Amino acid sequence: MEQAAPDPERLWQPAPLEPLSHPDAGLESMVGEETKGARDEGPGDGTMTENNFSLKKIEISVSEAEKRTGRNAMNMQETYTAYLIETRSVEHNDGQSVLTDSLWRRYSEFELLRNYLLVYYPHIVVPPLPEKRAEFVWHKLSADNMDPDFVERRRIGLENFLLRVASHPILCRDKIFYLFLTQEGNWKETVNETGFQLKADSRLKALNATFRVKNPDKRFIELKHYSDELQSVISHLLRVRARVADRLYGVYKVHGNYGRVFSEWSAIEKEMGDGLQSAGHHMDVYASSIDDILEDEEHYADQLKEYLFYAEALRAVCRKHELMQYDLEMAAQDLASKKQQCEELATGTVRTFSLKGMTTKLFGQETPEQREARIKMLEEQIKEGEQQLKSKNLEGREFVRNAWADIERFKEQKNHDLKEALISYAVMQISMCKKAIWDVLKDCAVLFFFCAPSGRKKS
Amino acid sequence: MGLSCAMLGECIDDQMTLPSSHSRSRKGDREVQDLILPNGGTPAGTASPASSSSLLNRLQLDDDMDGETRDLFVTVDDPKKHVCTMETYITYRITTKSTRVEFDLPEYSVRRRYQDFDWLRNKLEESQPTHLIPPLPEKFVVKGVVDRFSEEFVETRRKALDKFLKRITDHPVLSFNEHFNVFLTAKDLNAHKKQGMALLTRVGESVKHVAGGYKLRNRPLEFAAIGEYLDTFALKLGTIDRIAQRIIKEEIEYLVELREYGPVYSTWSALEGELAEPLEGVSACIGNCSTALEELTDDMTEDFLPVLREYILYSDSMKSVLKKRDQVQAEYETKLEAVALKKEERPKVPADVEKCQDRMECFNADLKADMERWQNNKRQDFRQLLMGMADKNIQYYEKCLMAWESIIPLLQEKQEAK
Numbered sequence: 001m002e003q004a005a006p007d008p009e010r011l012w013q014p015a016p017l018e019p020l021s022h023p024d025a026g027l028e029s030m031v032g033e034e035t036k037g038a039r040d041e042g043p044g045d046g047t048m049t050e051n052n053f054s055l056k057k058i059e060i061s062v063s064e065a066e067k068r069t070g071r072n073a074m075n076m077q078e079t080y081t082a083y084l085i086e087t088r089s090v091e092h093n094d095g096q097s098v099l100t101d102s103l104w105r106r107y108s109e110f111e112l113l114r115n116y117l118l119v120y121y122p123h124i125v126v127p128p129l130p131e132k133r134a135e136f137v138w139h140k141l142s143a144d145n146m147d148p149d150f151v152e153r154r155r156i157g158l159e160n161f162l163l164r165v166a167s168h169p170i171l172c173r174d175k176i177f178y179l180f181l182t183q184e185g186n187w188k189e190t191v192n193e194t195g196f197q198l199k200a201d202s203r204l205k206a207l208n209a210t211f212r213v214k215n216p217d218k219r220f221i222e223l224k225h226y227s228d229e230l231q232s233v234i235s236h237l238l239r240v241r242a243r244v245a246d247r248l249y250g251v252y253k254v255h256g257n258y259g260r261v262f263s264e265w266s267a268i269e270k271e272m273g274d275g276l277q278s279a280g281h282h283m284d285v286y287a288s289s290i291d292d293i294l295e296d297e298e299h300y301a302d303q304l305k306e307y308l309f310y311a312e313a314l315r316a317v318c319r320k321h322e323l324m325q326y327d328l329e330m331a332a333q334d335l336a337s338k339k340q341q342c343e344e345l346a347t348g349t350v351r352t353f354s355l356k357g358m359t360t361k362l363f364g365q366e367t368p369e370q371r372e373a374r375i376k377m378l379e380e381q382i383k384e385g386e387q388q389l390k391s392k393n394l395e396g397r398e399f400v401r402n403a404w405a406d407i408e409r410f411k412e413q414k415n416h417d418l419k420e421a422l423i424s425y426a427v428m429q430i431s432m433c434k435k436a437i438w439d440v441l442k443d444c445a446v447l448f449f450f451c452a453p454s455g456r457k458k459s
Numbered sequence: 460m461g462l463s464c465a466m467l468g469e470c471i472d473d474q475m476t477l478p479s480s481h482s483r484s485r486k487g488d489r490e491v492q493d494l495i496l497p498n499g500g501t502p503a504g505t506a507s508p509a510s511s512s513s514l515l516n517r518l519q520l521d522d523d524m525d526g527e528t529r530d531l532f533v534t535v536d537d538p539k540k541h542v543c544t545m546e547t548y549i550t551y552r553i554t555t556k557s558t559r560v561e562f563d564l565p566e567y568s569v570r571r572r573y574q575d576f577d578w579l580r581n582k583l584e585e586s587q588p589t590h591l592i593p594p595l596p597e598k599f600v601v602k603g604v605v606d607r608f609s610e611e612f613v614e615t616r617r618k619a620l621d622k623f624l625k626r627i628t629d630h631p632v633l634s635f636n637e638h639f640n641v642f643l644t645a646k647d648l649n650a651h652k653k654q655g656m657a658l659l660t661r662v663g664e665s666v667k668h669v670a671g672g673y674k675l676r677n678r679p680l681e682f683a684a685i686g687e688y689l690d691t692f693a694l695k696l697g698t699i700d701r702i703a704q705r706i707i708k709e710e711i712e713y714l715v716e717l718r719e720y721g722p723v724y725s726t727w728s729a730l731e732g733e734l735a736e737p738l739e740g741v742s743a744c745i746g747n748c749s750t751a752l753e754e755l756t757d758d759m760t761e762d763f764l765p766v767l768r769e770y771i772l773y774s775d776s777m778k779s780v781l782k783k784r785d786q787v788q789a790e791y792e793t794k795l796e797a798v799a800l801k802k803e804e805r806p807k808v809p810a811d812v813e814k815c816q817d818r819m820e821c822f823n824a825d826l827k828a829d830m831e832r833w834q835n836n837k838r839q840d841f842r843q844l845l846m847g848m849a850d851k852n853i854q855y856y857e858k859c860l861m862a863w864e865s866i867i868p869l870l871q872e873k874q875e876a877k
Contacts (some may be wrong), residue, residue, distance in 0.1 A: 074838045233727045240720045247713035257702045265695040423870045433860040444849045
């Protein structure tokens with residue numbers, strides 16, 4: 001039983017909240033457009049268009065991370081990290097924010113939320129979570145999940161995830177999402193009670209559909225192809241970038257070796273001493289500047305990673321379409337075969353193989369009454385089948401329509417976000433170059449003034 | 460000097476307005492506003508490609524202007540390859556311009572090969588043993604894989620040979636040496652080599668005959684200090700040379716990865732619609748930065764390393780001159796002692812001991828003068844070297860800066876729906 005649109009039961013009451021992103025998040029402009037869009041057109045599926053209540057604005061932030069120990073499902077001691085989620089509501093008039101909710105969640109709970117959303121909103125490109133384990137590491141980054149840098153980057157990624165969900169015109173209204181932000185205890189039970197795990201499509205079924213579907217919507221085929229390519233190219237990019245970072249780190253750090261030598265050399269010189277000391281100092285500063293540079297670049301890599309994982313979300317929507325389309329095709333095929341059977345029974349010609357036909361041959365002809373009964377049964381099944389086919393068709397078309405609307409929304413978001421990411425990457429490089437030039441000039445000044453050329457002794 | 464200060468000061472003020480922090484710059488739009496004016500131009504504060512680098516050049520040029528009036532100019536250029544049955548070698552053209560009476564003609568142009576330079580140096584060492592003779596670039600290439608006839612190698616060598624001759628030209632004593640004159644002017648140097656012209660000065664002759672084995676009592680402080688200084692100096696230069704080589708190696712490896720990194724953006728661009736141009740722009744940008752880095756690495760190899768090596772060689776040859784001086788002093792001291800022990804001798808010091816003393820004092824004077832000259836030249840050379848390297852680095856960053864700045868407008872462009 002698939003859901004093309006979330007049912008009203010899952011919406012939160014009373015009034016839907018208008019989410020506003022945390023100022024730090026950098027999704028400001030995007031979110032602004034998002035919510036504007038939502039207000040202008042209303043969510044795609046129509047069932048949730050409420051009257052425009054006076055919308056309250058909320059701010060969400062994942063503000064802290066804390067190491068915890070506890071007992072896991074198997075009653076074994078484990079260490080994990082918990083994240084503090086704070087929700088604030090912003091008063092329309094004065095922009096002041098008031099803390100309304102604050103609770104701790106761990107990564108596995110985020111995963112649970114996302115899996116739930118995947119099941120109930122299969123037509124939505126569901127925002128991805130930050131990576132479970134550190135990948136694309138270069139040598140300095142630890143692959144350890146407890147490493148503070150990794151935890152910090154994950155905190156940002158989780159905040160980003162919540163903001164994305166909150167700013168999605170459809171997802172933001174989900175009750176389970178609302179409870180995730182507001183109800184600390186019992187939330188897991190509440191999610192599980194929805195029985196979403198049962199509703200999830202089996203992997204096997206999905207795989208089968210992918211192979212056997214005959215006529216999926218062309219746009220979805222293209223989209224799947226695109227998401228495969230995107231995933232491949234971004235992976236490659238991230239791998240090479242990690243190697244570049246590694247090498248760059250090496251270059252900078254070896255420059256650091258100059259520092260000590262120049263210092264030692266300056267000790268034996270008279271007029272040149274200060275200049276050499278300055279050169280040595282410059283090298284030390286240069287060598288240590290790489291840490292900040294690469295930290296900023298890591299942030300850029302995280303932005304790319306998000307879209308790497310988004311590719312998988314795109315594929316999930318495509319898979320759902322293939323499954324529905326396959327289901328439809330199977331139902332149509334089944335109906336056609338029943339109709340044919342019926343026709344053959346009525347006319348007496350046997351063209352199709354059927355067990356009944358076989359047994360008839362073996363055990364003798366059936367009576368006209370028996371045949372009538374069978375025809376009647378088939379006719380009923382056919383009628384039912386036609387109804388089902390009609391509704392499946394409708395469902396399928398609605399799914400395609402809704403999914404495609406979200407995909408268009410996603411494309412806009414992607415283009416905007418990646419452009420922003422590239423811009424900030426360029427700005428980072430520019431800033432780095434300028435600082436480097438400035439540092440060199442600064443130290444050159446010392447070199448010039450303190451290495452008195454011949455004939456002009458320093459007084 | 461005052462003018463240069465003002466220029467530098469001006470430049471520093473401009474640079475004060477640079478953005479300082481680049482951490483978590485998610486406010487990309489706002490920072491970019493600082494860089495690009497609404498009419499599309501760049502503000503005056505932003506370094507134009509030539510500005511920072513040419514400033515350094517101007518500072519250096521100032522220095523060169525203070526030359527003393529010279530009457531002898533020597534240049535090494537125009538390397539040519541000669542292929543003969545027995546061997547292949549390179550010759551360089553030596554051009555001499557002079558008003559000195561020692562030269563018959565005002566101008567000379569001859570061709571010499573490395574062997575000839577080596578001969579000259581040996582002759583100078585023989586005939587002027589109390590002076591510091593500049594070093595030649597290494598005779599044999601230790602690295603093995605280097606091509607003796609590659610453009611880079613020949614050019615590096617030419618520069619070093621040019622430096623060698625210029626140093627001799629600048630020396631008040633060496634520049635008047637007859638072997639030097641012959642080297643610069645003779646049509647057929649080999650004929651002269653065979654003649655074995657040996658113009659030995661008084662001191663030179665006697666120094667040749669100084670046997671080793673005299674023990675030195677008191678090395679004068681200044682020469683002890685020079686010896687210690689040279690030891691440490693050579694050691695530090697050696698370390699710097701090793702570090703520099705390591706840096707070049709790391710930079711080359713970095714370059715390899717960069718050359719793979721840029722094109723991936725191109726591949727991505729082929730998948731996209733609206734993002735195609737921005738991604739392609741980034742790819743090209745990274746390509747430009749890669750090229751700039753390659754140029755910087757080449758500069759380091761061609762300009763920085765040779766000077767380090769030259770000064771290491773210089774230190775070595777200076778150490779041997781110091782040893783010779785020690786020997787002369789030792790001989791004098793020993794002979795003096797011997798005289799002092801003989802009580803029968805008249806109080807007057809014998810002639811040959813006096814000669815020794817003379818020799819020693821001349822040596823000390825020559826060496827002191829040369830050391831001072833060497834220190835000045837060294838200071839100038841290293842200042843120029845470090846400034847030169849700084850300049851090359853600035854050029855590299857300016858090239859990268861220009862590349863990244865030029866794609867900002869491309870990235871910000873709003874495309875109409877396709």
